[in-house]
Amino acid sequence: MALVERAMVLSIVMVTMQISYAAVYKVGDSSGWTTLGNIDYKKWSATKNFQIGDTIIFVYSAQFHNVMRVTHPMYKSCNASSPIATFTTGNDSIKITNHGHHFFFCGVPGHCQAGQKVDINVLKVSEAASAPNPSSSALASPATVPASINVPAPSPSNAAKLKFIGLKRVFGVIIMGLAMHFLAVCV
Ligand SMILES: [Cu+2]
Numbered sequence: 001m002a003l004v005e006r007a008m009v010l011s012i013v014m015v016t017m018q019i020s021y022a023a024v025y026k027v028g029d030s031s032g033w034t035t036l037g038n039i040d041y042k043k044w045s046a047t048k049n050f051q052i053g054d055t056i057i058f059v060y061s062a063q064f065h066n067v068m069r070v071t072h073p074m075y076k077s078c079n080a081s082s083p084i085a086t087f088t089t090g091n092d093s094i095k096i097t098n099h100g101h102h103f104f105f106c107g108v109p110g111h112c113q114a115g116q117k118v119d120i121n122v123l124k125v126s127e128a129a130s131a132p133n134p135s136s137s138a139l140a141s142p143a144t145v146p147a148s149i150n151v152p153a154p155s156p157s158n159a160a161k162l163k164f165i166g167l168k169r170v171f172g173v174i175i176m177g178l179a180m181h182f183l184a185v186c187v
Helices: 002-018 041-046 072-077 125-129 142-149 156-186
Strands: 024-026 055-059 067-070 085-087 091-095 100-105 117-122
Touching (some): 041 117, 067 091, 072 100
Parallel strands (some): 024 055
Antiparallel strands (some): 055 091, 067 085
16 A cells, blocks of 8 residues: 555656646847847746746847748857758747757848857757756756856746746645645654
8 A cells, every 4th residue: 555655655756857848938038039139048047947838039120130940060160051940020928849959040030140140959858857856956956047047137938937946846845745744644
């Protein structure tokens, strides 16, 4: 009996940890998608914890920019000759549906070279959540902290994100607490 209960609790915890809390990320935050201001999109991307189901939004003036999804070699060399996909609305929402790197740049000549390029890296759940013990679970890991610390200016979307991260952590702690309680009871 105890084993069955323990297995149930563990599976509830696993499922909870894998539930997709879809987040929306505006590329470049308040600056958007631009060549102005020398935005460090690499740095921007590095502070995020992208997951499947999240949406990234490129906001820009469609007169001056666009968004191209490209392969890694094309990304490295700023080669805009044969993009995987091209977006041109000026407000492009792209939902992340798979793991790994997603390379984007602006296809306007010179813009990628000027740094208008971003690598959205989506870690596998197992990479992010394969913690050996509950106290260092992904939900409570410091990996999510920089996302809230490095947010430059408080805007409504950032505030929502902070709140979101806070809720996520509280929820994780509650689940972990329940799991520990059940495990203790079972043993
Ligand atoms: Cu551009």
